[in-house]
Amino acid sequence: MALNYIWIFFFVSAFVIGLTRLIFFGDTEVFSNMVNSTFEMAKSGFEISLGLTGVLTLWMGIMKIGEKGGIVNVFSRIIGPFFNRLFPELGKSHPAYGSIMMNIAANMLNLDNAATPTGLQAMREMQETNPDKQVASDAQIMFLVLNTSGLTLLPISIMVYRAQLGAVNPSDIFIPVLLATYFSTLAGLIAVAIYQKINLFNRVVLLYLGGITLVIAALIWYFSTLDKESVTIISALASNIILFSVIIAFIMMAVLKKVNVYEAFIDGAKEGFKTAVKIIPYLVAILVAIGVFRASGAMEWLISGFTYSFEFLGINTDFSPALPTALMKPLSGSGARGMMVDAMTTYGADSFVGRVASTVQGATDTTFYIIAVYFGAVGIKNTRYAVVCGLIADFTGIIAAILMAYLFFY
Numbered sequence: 334m335a336l337n338y339i340w341i342f343f344f345v346s347a348f349v350i351g352l353t354r355l356i357f358f359g360d361t362e363v364f365s366n367m368v369n370s371t372f373e374m375a376k377s378g379f380e381i382s383l384g385l386t387g388v389l390t391l392w393m394g395i396m397k398i399g400e401k402g403g404i405v406n407v408f409s410r411i412i413g414p415f416f417n418r419l420f421p422e423l424g425k426s427h428p429a430y431g432s433i434m435m436n437i438a439a440n441m442l443n444l445d446n447a448a449t450p451t452g453l454q455a456m457r458e459m460q461e462t463n464p465d466k467q468v469a470s471d472a473q474i475m476f477l478v479l480n481t482s483g484l485t486l487l488p489i490s491i492m493v494y495r496a497q498l499g500a501v502n503p504s505d506i507f508i509p510v511l512l513a514t515y516f517s518t519l520a521g522l523i524a525v526a527i528y529q530k531i532n533l534f535n536r537v538v539l540l541y542l543g544g545i546t547l548v549i550a551a552l553i554w555y556f557s558t559l560d561k562e563s564v565t566i567i568s569a570l571a572s573n574i575i576l577f578s579v580i581i582a583f584i585m586m587a588v589l590k591k592v593n594v595y596e597a598f599i600d601g602a603k604e605g606f607k608t609a610v611k612i613i614p615y616l617v618a619i620l621v622a623i624g625v626f627r628a629s630g631a632m633e634w635l636i637s638g639f640t641y642s643f644e645f646l647g648i649n650t651d652f653s654p655a656l657p658t659a660l661m662k663p664l665s666g667s668g669a670r671g672m673m674v675d676a677m678t679t680y681g682a683d684s685f686v687g688r689v690a691s692t693v694q695g696a697t698d699t700t701f702y703i704i705a706v707y708f709g710a711v712g713i714k715n716t717r718y719a720v721v722c723g724l725i726a727d728f729t730g731i732i733a734a735i736l737m738a739y740l741f742f743y
Contacts, residue, residue, distance in 0.1 A: 339668055340659070347629035354630055366628040374624030378617035381674060382609060384497040386618030390605035392489045395580055396599020398594055404438075412437065415541040419479075419522070419531065422472045429458035433476055441486045452480060453710050462709040468715040469708060471529045477719050479706055482521035482726035483698030484512050487579065491695050494674060500682035504576055505569045508552070509688075509737035510695035515549055517697045517730025524722040543558035556740060564741055612667075619671030623657075627675070632657065651743070652735050654680060655689035659731045663724060666699040689738040697730035 351367055354360040416434060417425060432455035455476060463470045469477075488510045497504035519542070526533050533542065556564050587594050626632050640653040658672040676690035700723035708716055 335686070339664060340618065340622050346631050348380030349626045350631045351629045352430035356507055359652060359734065361612050363629060367625050370628035371621050372622035374620040375617050377678065378620040379613060381497055382613040382616050386606060386609040388493045388496050389609045390602045392493060393605030393608065394602035395583060396489070397604070398587050398592070398597045399583035400591045401597045402583055402590055404583060404586060410423070414537050416537050418538050419475055420472045421531065422470060423459070423462070427462070429455050434459055437479060437484070440480065443485055452707060456707050456711050458712075468711060469713050469717050469719055471707075472711070474717060474719045474722070475529070477522040477704060477720045478525050478726060480707070481700040481703050481723040482518040482730065483514055483696065484518040486511065487576070491673075491691050494670070495682050495691060497676070498674070498677045500681040502569050504573055505565070506691045506695065507576065508568045508571060509692045509734070511739045512549060512552065513692055513696035513734040513737050515545065515731055516733035517726045519546070520729035524725045528718050528722065535540060544579040553740070554590070564695040568741055615667045616671065616674070619668050620675065622669050623675050623684050644679060649739075651685055652689045652738065654686045655693060658690040659693045662693065662697060662731065663700045663727045669694055669699070685738070685742055688742045690732040690737060692738045693731055696734035697727045700724060700727055
């Protein structure tokens with residue numbers, strides 16, 4: 334629903350601003366540019382989607398190997414003790430725990446197809462013990478916010494787009510995204526814990542959060558001591574080594590479980606091909622809307638307004654052209670993806686703006702979409718403070734993404 338209003342807003346506002354430029358500024362080419370943009374962006378959307386086929390097929394195949402090799406179950410066992418403390422309302426043996434942990438683990442691995450079914454299953458299982466079926470329980474809100482914060486270890490889809498749009502090293506955003514999404518998740522967790530009076534100073538909770546935070550802080554400190562060239566070289570090298578190590582780990586786990594690795598890869602690859610084909614209309618739709626919005630001059634006006642505000646505050650504004658991705662992210666995943674693609678197409682995948690947009694895209698998830706789907710699936714009407722906590726996580730993730738982009742790429 335949100336994307337519907339956004340799509341309409343882009344076209345209507347583009348028309349209004351186009352008329353304004355024609356009447357008050359005598360710009361006789363504005364509508365010609367807008368019409369031409371519809372054809373150009375439709376072609377661009379199709380070409381990008383078509384080019385995604387090979388890379389997406391590859392990575393979906395790799396992910397399927399990991400899924401069948403049991404990597405999701407491994408993550409479930411690792412984070413189990415931590416999650417037991419975050420959902421005190423459920424007790425220690427609630428049937429939803431399995432689905433919750435499978436969902437979070439699948440999200441961390443960017444397994445969207447595996448994450449959504451397990452997430453909906455978790456919501457249904459929690460709903461069975463929810464005393465008020467129309468009001469979100471504490472456990473359901475915690476689960477939703479952890480989802481909307483978008484903790485991701487492998488931002489595969491973003492790297493796929495970067496590869497398609499000509500990035501020399503598509504994985505160079507791996508570590509910045511990991512850092513930004515961690516801060517987003519931490520902010521969402523703290524916000525919900527304050528509302529629910531969850532003791533984050535519990536020994537187990539502190540062990541998990543403290544350990545991860547120390548690692549993250551050490552990474553940031555280490556990279557802040559390096560010059561720009563060293564940061565780029567070391568982060569790219571580390572990203573590539575980690576990613577290839579993950580591939581090898583997936584394969585070896587599958588071998589140990591006597592999984593037919595080749596067939597597993599083919600099964601996943603088929604899903605990747607189908608996914609690439611399915612996104613064509615969605616990507617074309619959002620890119621055409623964005624193209625018209627840009628051709629009318631509306632995008633320039635919007636960015637100029639933010640840029641002026643940041644300059645007035647004495648803030649560096651080189652990241653400003655990536656702001657549309659940040660503004661769209663809480664509302665629409667496909668809309669934010671379109672903004673990211675537009676930023677990389679306009680400024681270059683390896684430009685600072687392109688990298689900021691990519692990092693922002695991976696820093697958090699689509700709050701309103703996830704809340705609508707997950708709560709809607711079980712008939713919850715009163716979401717209480719879920720939106721507030723989700724947006725806190727989004728805002729923190731976006732700020733962290735911009736700061737990480739300056740640290741790694743500026």
